[in-house]
Amino acid sequence: MKYIGEAAWIGEAGRIFTSLGFTSAIAAAVFYYMYALGRKSENLQTARLLLYIHAFSILSVVALMLIMLTGHYFEYDYAWKHTSKTLENKYIFSAFWEGQEGSFVLWMFWHVVLFLIFALVRHRFEAPVLMVGLLVQAFLVSMILGVYPLGVKLGSSPFVLVRELPENVGLPWTQMEDYLQKLPGFMDGRGLNPLLQNYWMTIHPPTLFLGFASVLIPFGFAVGSLISRDYKGWLKPALSWTYFAVGILGAGILMGGAWAYESLSFGGFWAWDPVENASLVPWLTLAASAHLMMIAIHKGTALRTAYWMIFLTYFFILYSTFLTRSGVLGEASVHSFVDLGLNGQLMTLLIFFLVMPFSLYAVRYKSIPDKTEDETFYSREFWMFVGALILLVSGFQIIFSTSIPVINKLIGPEGLLKILPENMAPPVDAIRHYNAFQLPFAIIITLLMAFGQFLAYRQTKALSFWKNISLSVGISLAISVIFISIFSMWKYPLYSLLTFTSTLALVSNFDFWLRIAKGKWNVSGASIAHAGFGLMMLGTVISQSNQKIITRNKTYIAENIPASENILLEKGDTLGMEPYFVTWTDTWQENYRRYYKVDFLKEENGSLVNAFTVVPHIQINDRMGLVAEPGTKHYMHKDIYTFLSYASDVQNRNSPDGYGDEMEFMMAKGDTFIVDRYFMVLDSIVANTTRDERTKDIKTIEIEAVIKILTTGGNRYQLRPKYYLDESNIVNHIDATSEELGLKIRFKDIHQEQNKLVFTTWRKLNDGPDFIIMKAIVFPAINLLWTGIIMMTLGIFVSVYQRYKSRIQ
Amino acid sequence: MKKSYIVMLVVIGIAIGAVMATLSDASTYVSFEKAGQHKGKIYTVIGQLNRDMPMDFDARAGIFTFFALDKDSNVQKVLYFKPKPTDFERSEDITMKGYMTDTAFIADEILLKCPSKYNEQNKLSESNTYGE
Numbered sequence: 001m002k003y004i005g006e007a008a009w010i011g012e013a014g015r016i017f018t019s020l021g022f023t024s025a026i027a028a029a030v031f032y033y034m035y036a037l038g039r040k041s042e043n044l045q046t047a048r049l050l051l052y053i054h055a056f057s058i059l060s061v062v063a064l065m066l067i068m069l070t071g072h073y074f075e076y077d078y079a080w081k082h083t084s085k086t087l088e089n090k091y092i093f094s095a096f097w098e099g100q101e102g103s104f105v106l107w108m109f110w111h112v113v114l115f116l117i118f119a120l121v122r123h124r125f126e127a128p129v130l131m132v133g134l135l136v137q138a139f140l141v142s143m144i145l146g147v148y149p150l151g152v153k154l155g156s157s158p159f160v161l162v163r164e165l166p167e168n169v170g171l172p173w174t175q176m177e178d179y180l181q182k183l184p185g186f187m188d189g190r191g192l193n194p195l196l197q198n199y200w201m202t203i204h205p206p207t208l209f210l211g212f213a214s215v216l217i218p219f220g221f222a223v224g225s226l227i228s229r230d231y232k233g234w235l236k237p238a239l240s241w242t243y244f245a246v247g248i249l250g251a252g253i254l255m256g257g258a259w260a261y262e263s264l265s266f267g268g269f270w271a272w273d274p275v276e277n278a279s280l281v282p283w284l285t286l287a288a289s290a291h292l293m294m295i296a297i298h299k300g301t302a303l304r305t306a307y308w309m310i311f312l313t314y315f316f317i318l319y320s321t322f323l324t325r326s327g328v329l330g331e332a333s334v335h336s337f338v339d340l341g342l343n344g345q346l347m348t349l350l351i352f353f354l355v356m357p358f359s360l361y362a363v364r365y366k367s368i369p370d371k372t373e374d375e376t377f378y379s380r381e382f383w384m385f386v387g388a389l390i391l392l393v394s395g396f397q398i399i400f401s402t403s404i405p406v407i408n409k410l411i412g413p414e415g416l417l418k419i420l421p422e423n424m425a426p427p428v429d430a431i432r433h434y435n436a437f438q439l440p441f442a443i444i445i446t447l448l449m450a451f452g453q454f455l456a457y458r459q460t461k462a463l464s465f466w467k468n469i470s471l472s473v474g475i476s477l478a479i480s481v482i483f484i485s486i487f488s489m490w491k492y493p494l495y496s497l498l499t500f501t502s503t504l505a506l507v508s509n510f511d512f513w514l515r516i517a518k519g520k521w522n523v524s525g526a527s528i529a530h531a532g533f534g535l536m537m538l539g540t541v542i543s544q545s546n547q548k549i550i551t552r553n554k555t556y557i558a559e560n561i562p563a564s565e566n567i568l569l570e571k572g573d574t575l576g577m578e579p580y581f582v583t584w585t586d587t588w589q590e591n592y593r594r595y596y597k598v599d600f601l602k603e604e605n606g607s608l609v610n611a612f613t614v615v616p617h618i619q620i621n622d623r624m625g626l627v628a629e630p631g632t633k634h635y636m637h638k639d640i641y642t643f644l645s646y647a648s649d650v651q652n653r654n655s656p657d658g659y660g661d662e663m664e665f666m667m668a669k670g671d672t673f674i675v676d677r678y679f680m681v682l683d684s685i686v687a688n689t690t691r692d693e694r695t696k697d698i699k700t701i702e703i704e705a706v707i708k709i710l711t712t713g714g715n716r717y718q719l720r721p722k723y724y725l726d727e728s729n730i731v732n733h734i735d736a737t738s739e740e741l742g743l744k745i746r747f748k749d750i751h752q753e754q755n756k757l758v759f760t761t762w763r764k765l766n767d768g769p770d771f772i773i774m775k776a777i778v779f780p781a782i783n784l785l786w787t788g789i790i791m792m793t794l795g796i797f798v799s800v801y802q803r804y805k806s807r808i809q
Numbered sequence: 810m811k812k813s814y815i816v817m818l819v820v821i822g823i824a825i826g827a828v829m830a831t832l833s834d835a836s837t838y839v840s841f842e843k844a845g846q847h848k849g850k851i852y853t854v855i856g857q858l859n860r861d862m863p864m865d866f867d868a869r870a871g872i873f874t875f876f877a878l879d880k881d882s883n884v885q886k887v888l889y890f891k892p893k894p895t896d897f898e899r900s901e902d903i904t905m906k907g908y909m910t911d912t913a914f915i916a917d918e919i920l921l922k923c924p925s926k927y928n929e930q931n932k933l934s935e936s937n938t939y940g941e
Contacts, residue, residue, distance in 0.1 A: 302813075375812060385813055389820040397827040404835060425836040425853040428906050428917075433834050437827060564871040566892065626895040646892035648868065771868060773892050 005180045006161070007073045014064045014159035018144055021057035021108075024050045025138040032131035036228050044127065051119055051130065054137070055112045061144075062109055065102065065158055069095055074189045075180055077165060078102070078158040084191030094201040095192045097209075100325055100342075101158035104143050106206060110213035111137050125237060128224020133216050139349045143342060153341055162186070194592055194621045200259035204252065208279065211249025212317055215286060217241040218293075219314040219357075222307055226360045231368055235297050235306075240803040242290040247796035249283050254789050261641075263629050268544070268777075269785065272434045274329045274426075277402040278320030284395035285313040288388035295381040298457045300371045302385055307368065309388065311357040316399065318353055322346045328405050378462050380455040387448040394441040398434065401427060443498050446537055449530045450476075450504040453512040468516060472508035479503050483538075487546045487780065495545045502541065505534025522806070525799025532791030539785025550577055550640075551776045566645050570771045574601065574608070577776070581608055584772055587649065592620045594650055596772055598631070598642065614642045616774065618650055626650060638780040646773035659737075659744045659762035666756040675761050678741065679710040682757065683718075701725040705747050705757060707736075721747040721759070739764075836906075841877075841885040844909040854905045854914070858897065859884055866893040877903060877914075886913040894919055 031047035034040070065078070069092055074080045082095040082102070097103045115133055118126045146157025163174040173179050180186050221238035225231055256276060261269045270276065292306035323329055326343045375382045404426050411419040427433035454460075454469045480500040483489075489496050513519060513527035551567040567577055574583040579602070586597040595617045602611040616631035630643040665673055667682040674680070686704040691697065702724045709717040722734035737744045742764030749758040836853050844852040856877040858864075862884070864875035873889040875897070887905060900921040907916035 377812075382812060386816050389816055393820050393823050393827065396824050397831070400828055401831050401835075404831075423838050424832075425838050427831070427834045428836045428851050428853065433831075437830075564890065566871065568868060568871070628895075646868065773868065773871075 001175075001177055003075075003163075003180065004178045006075050007068075007071070008161075010064050010068050010073060011076065011159040011161060014061060014068075015146070015157065017057040017060040017064070018141065018146075018157065018159075021054055021061065022138060022141040022145060024054035024057060025134045025141055028054055029131045029134035029138065032127045032134065033227075036127040036131060036224070047127070047130070048119055051115060051134070054134070055116055058105075058108050058112045058141075061105060061158075065096060065105060066092070068159070072189070074186050075161050075163070076158075077160045077162050080162055080186075080189040082189070082192055084189040086188075087192055088197075090202070091192055091197050093206075094196055094198075097205045098192060098196055098201075099158070101144050101156055103205065103209065104140055105158065107209045107212055108137060108140050110206075110210045111140070111216065114213055114217060123237075125221060125224065125234060128228050128230075128234075129217060129220035131227075132220035132223045136216055136219075136353065139352070143345060152344075154345065156342060194619055195264075195627055198259070198263055200255065200263065204255045204259055207248060207255055208252030211245060211252040211283075212321075214241065214245035214248055215282065215314060215317050218245065218286075218289065218310055222310045223357050223360065226307070226357075226364050229364070229367070231303065235293050235303075236803075236807060239290065239293050239297065240800050240807065242286065242293060243796055243800045243803065246283070246287050246290055247793055247800060249279070249286065250796070251793050253279050253283055254793075258786075258789075262632070268547070268779075269540075269782075272430045274402045274405075275324050277398050278323045281395040281399045281402075282313050282316035282320060284391045284398075285309055285316055288391040288395075289313055291384045291388045295384055299381045300369070301375075301381065302388075304365070304368050304370050305385070305388070307361055308358070309392070311354075311361065312392075314357075315350070315354050316395070318350050319399070322350050323402070323406070328409060376459055378455060378460040378465060380452055380457050380460075383448050383452050383455065387445060387452070390441055390444050390448070394438060394445075397437045397441075401433065439494050439498060442537055442541075443494070443501050446498070446501040446505040446534055449533060450501065450508045453509060453527065453530070454516070468512075469508060471515075472504060472511045475511075476500060476504040476507045479507070483542060487542060489545065492545065495541055498541045499538065502534045502537035506531045506538060507534075509534065522802050525795050525797075525802050527795070528798060529792050529795025532788050532793070532795050534788070535784055536788030536792055539781055539783070539788050543779040543782040543785055546780050548778045549775065550580070550778055551774060566773045566775045568771055568773050569598070570769050580611060582774075582776075593629075594618045594620060594647070596631075596644060596647065598772075598774065600633070600640070612640070614640065616642045616644050618644055618647055620650060634783075636783060638778055639782050640776060640778055642774055642776040644772050644774050647770075648772070649770045660765045661763045662760060663762075664748065664758065664760045666751055666754065666758050668754075668756045671756075675743070676763055677712050678743070681708045681710070682706075683708045685757070699727050703747070703750070705759070707745060707759075709738075709741065709743075711741070717741060719743070719745050721745045723747040723750070840879045840881045841883050841909070841914060842879075842881065844914065848909050848911070851906065851908050851917070854879055854907075856880070856885075856903055856905065858900055858903060860898075864893075864897070868892070874913075877905065887916050888913045889916045889919060891919075894921055897921065 028047050028050035031043050031050060035043040035047055067073075068076050068079050069083050070089070072079065072083065072085055078099060078101060082098045083092070087095065095102075097106045111133065115130055115137075117123075118130055123129070141155075143155045144157055145155035146160060147154050162168060163179065168174055173183060176182060218238045218241055221234045221241070225234040253276070256279075257269045260271070289306060289309040292302045292309055295302040296306050326346055404424050408420070408423045409415050411417050412423045413420060414423075450472070451465075451469055454465055477500065480496070480503045483499050483503070484496045489499065509527045509531035513524055513531075517523045517527070549565050552565050567575060567582065569575060569582065569584040571584050571587075574581050581601040581603070583599050583601065584596060585599050588595050595615050597613060597615050599613050600611045601608040612633045614631035614633050617629050619627040619629055621627050628643045628645065630641055632642070633640040663675060667673055667680075669682055669685060672679055672681050683706045686706065688702040688704075690699045692699050702722055704720050704722045707719045707721070709719060711717070717738060717740070719736040719738055721736040724732040724734060726732060733746050733748065735744055735746045744762040744764075746760040747757065748760045750756075751758055836851060838855055839852045841854060841856075844850075844854060854877075856879040859876040859878045862876035864873070866873045871890055871892070873891065873893045875887055875889075877885055877887050879885065887907075902922040904920040904922070905914065905916040906918040907914055909915075
């Protein structure tokens with residue numbers, strides 16, 4: 001059967017290119033492997049040709065998906081789920097990677113870009129890196145194959161038609177050749193979740209996935225070097241790529257934080273959410289790997305540690321993919337993903353790339369050169385090694401706590417091995433739990449960063465070290481004492497200590513660069529990056545530990561009940577809230593956003609003057625309900641961050657539309673019923689039918705009940721609720737509402753046996769005037785955090801460039 | 810690398826410490842009955858909204874009251890001293906972190922599990938079925 005108007009060619013081409021991409025990836029990997037072993041140039045030629053075919057296939061899949069999404073081909077499930085006719089073109093890319101399939105394609109796309117760089121510049125390590133890379137890539141392509149060999153689901157294709165979905169197969173409408181014209185469901189798609197219609201959604205995922213993709217390169221170098229038994233030569237070229245990955249992945253993760261702070265009401269920059277944690281951990285171990293590789297290059301030690309750290313990093317990348325995509329975090333995270341039934345496949349990927357590199361490592365362990373000499377405390381490499389391990393433990397702690405749902409699946413009461421008597425729940429206060437561990441780690445890391453640069457590789461004279469660093473220590477002490485006093489942090493020794501160590505990291509790295517290295521360009525990267533990290537930590541500790549909820553109520557209801565952290569504002573009222581007075585002055589709506597203008601006033605010379613205005617808003621999201629979005633006033637030295645926890649005009653207190661006290665009753669014509677203070681009489685029933693012009697079959701039926709209402713005061717009203725059967729035989733209720741009476745009536749059903757009509761009535765709930773409930777938090781010095789992030793990212797890329805240039809020369 | 814080995818041992822020590830501390834920090838999912846045996850201790854209860862009982866949000870006092878059913882179908886009055894969460898009525902599961910008192914369960918934090926995207930997809934197919 002031929003379906004009318006169905007653009008089947010997109011899906012057919014898409015599936016062909018997906019399978020071609022899959023097979024060419026495997027074949028190219030095999031030929032690169034043969035070349036790496038035998039060095040026969042014809043194998044290399046074949047491998048490259050296959051790589052180009054693979055690249056062409058993946059790019060075609062991307063192009064086809066874009067055609068499907070921009071062309072509104074709603075017969076495709078992916079287009080239906082993620083786009084709509086009204087979706088602006090600038091959000092097409094956001095729609096592209098909103099779904100799991102699309103984000104896999106994005107990841108593969110970045111792999112292809114990186115692979116092509118290696119092939120086109122004829123990189124010396126093209127074969128070892130790409131054979132590993134293409135193997136990973138083949139696993140990823142299998143995630144979007146969407147085939148069922150032997151009844152096992154292998155991948156979920158973005159090119160599935162709605163009528164091909166397992167839940168739709170066999171339904172009668174899938175046999176209609178003109179279903180696209182007949183069924184209203186296909187006229188428009190569901191559209192992109194409004195929450196994601198945001199420019200962050202355009203830039204955050206591609207950056208993050210480029211980060212994920214670029215971690216594959218150092219991993220490929222490491223695995224490839226074990227296969228080809230070249231244990232040393234790979235380190236220098238791999239190091240630039242490792243720094244590149246550190247920079248991009250870091251930028252991607254921190255963008256997520258900035259997004260959360262700017263437009264989501266999580267109440268801050270970092271909430272230790274499992275999904276955030278899962279991407280942070282590989283970044284920590286990746287940074288550790290980079291430093292171990294540096295030691296291995298400069299000193300020849302720590303090479304074995306560098307190997308397993310890289311392998312662990314890539315395992316964490318795949319593990320974070322598993323956590324976010326398998327649905328295992330369902331109960332623990334606010335933003336977990338839908339389970340696509342790919343868990344088996346994800347597990348295979350995870351286990352394969354855990355077992356393969358580590359068994360290779362075990363086989364080659366003896367032949368990996370490892371110098372064993374006892375190093376001194378006054379050497380850079382010793383403390384770099386310590387720092388790398390601290391990063392590892394820090395990551396380990398985060399991933400262990402994040403994995404509680406996985407642990408439940410493995411050894412919980414319903415798990416594989418029934419060891420635990422009951423399921424563990426994540427820590428009750430996540431932020432406190434993580435901070436308790438991560439604060440000491442941060443102190444050690446920033447301290448190591450501060451003095452690491454002043455130590456040379458191998459051996460430094462103790463005296464000159466202390467002489468060089470003393471200036472920075474002095475300056476940092478002075479700066480941090482000022483900060484600690486301003487924010488009266490003396491009672492929190494760990495916060496005070498972190499303030500000092502992060503200031504020291506900032507100051508000493510600049511000091512080293514300007515005074516010791518005399519501002520030399522070629523060492524600036526590390527200094528800027530480390531100084532930036534120090535500044536970022538300084539901004540974090542000051543803004544997070546001194547955040548102040550200024551809407552907090554000062555009166556307690558009872559001793560064990562927490563004071564309200566929110567302020568209730570009626571329109572026009574002015575309420576005091578140290579050090580401001582606030583008043584809600586205006587409300588308006590644009591598209592699906594409702595804005596609430598709140599003025600903050602300050603007392604000056606006895607009168608109130610406007611200090612600033614914030615406009616927190618509420619997104620009326622038909623998919624997720626109401627989503628509060630913050631309004632923030634930015635100052636140089638602090639932010640005042642507000643969001644609405646409640647707004648009575650969109651969220652009626654106890655019912656969605658302000659009507660409540662539901663009551664159901666039956667009436668026949670002429671019956672009287674008493675609701676509230678009113679008499680209701682079913683006066684008459686009017687029925688209307690429409691017929692198909694050709695067949696004369698009844699198309700729609702509309703029944704209108706005319707209800708007369710008599711108030712106790714003697715006034716008469718009439719309401720006409722309707723009961724409507726549409727063309728598809730679906731019942732629609734058209735409710736009648738009277739604002740004046742505060743009454744809503746629904747013609748609910750027809751009771752045929754008793755020959756009576758069923759009605760439901762609701763009364764308008766009298767909730768008083770509209771109000772909003774707002775929470776306002778002051779984050780001091782948060783600009784230090786942003787500046788630090790930018791500096792760190794910049795510094796990393798400067799050092800990528802420097803390493804690249806020094807290698808070329 | 811003698812010093813490095815010492816460092817490694819210390820690191821492993823910290824890691825084991827972290828695991829132990831996490832295990833002691835982790836709460837467990839319990840029923841209201843279990844939470845009631847240790848009043849004042851914080852537990853996580855997963856339950857559902859009891860739609861047969863009224864819920865009330867007193868905005869001025871900042872108290873949201875509702876009745877929840879836990880997995881053993883025990884009904885429990887729950888107090889939440891924060892504004893009523895959005896789409897509370899639509900929730901499937903409610904994860905409540907809090908403690909039991911003599912009169913009610915006091916929830917410090919509430920997480921809702923709402924009908925997933927997947928179900929909406931099914932809705933389209935259902936209405937399509939009627940189309941035949």
